[in-house]
Amino acid sequence: MLTLGIETATKVCSVALCDGNKPLASYEVNMGMTHSEGLLPQIAQMLERTGVAKQDLELIAVSRGPGSFTGLRIGLATAEALAYGLKKPMIAVSTTETLAYNLPIPGILLASILDAQKGNYYLALYTWEVGKLVEVKPVTIMAGQEIFPLLATYNKPTVLLGECHKLEKACLPNITAAPLGIRLPKAMAVAMLGAGQHQEGADEDYFGTEPFYIRRSEAEELWEQRQKKK
Secondary structure, eight states, X not given: OEEEXXXXXXXXXXXXXXXXXXXXXXXXXXXXXXXXHHHHXXXXXHHXXXXXXXXXXXXXXXXXXXXXXXXXXXXXXXXXXXXXXXXXXXXXXXXXXXXXXXXXXXTSEEEEEEEEEXXXXXXXXXXXXXXXXXXXXXXXXXXXXXXXXXXXXXXXXXXXXXXXXXTGGGOOTTEEEOOGGGTSOOHHHHHHHHHHHXXXXXXXXXXXOOOOOSSOOHHHHHHHHHHHHO
């Protein structure tokens, strides 16, 4: 299945193309550009370089969060527009799952971490068993100082993935951070994970797919505080 993957949950803007489990192309930019500036040009350039026509795409896969509020909105809106315009199915996948998809190694605990601001993090735990990704702990919000005590209770070699640069200096002996090259979410993982989860004949009503935020945005919290003061 020829799948376009879109990943905009972090500061990295990433797109990829795969045919089933075969990677065809990927394009990542981590230069401070806004996703609204870079996403569509990246998709166009990747398709041009690979000689793939938009109409030949069979599935649009996009990361739905948790992650950056604005980034996720841009990614989902773009995926929805492409799916509608091309009349192709769309699937939205978990960002924390795509992080764990970067490191398919059995026998270790994978801690998918994304910055939730104000010293808090989104955390989900996974392992690989018999070639399949298994969720150990669903995504939740935790304070940074609570993460390592929790990981220590599993008494298992653990690898941190995602936005963990503020935490890696405090790593315990059996906990390490993944190399930078595979640490952040990647559109190739989004594409492959989405292709694997997609079922032929599934509901293709892609409009209205909501980002998985868990918490409200800071703008929403500030608005509520202002309303209480009135």
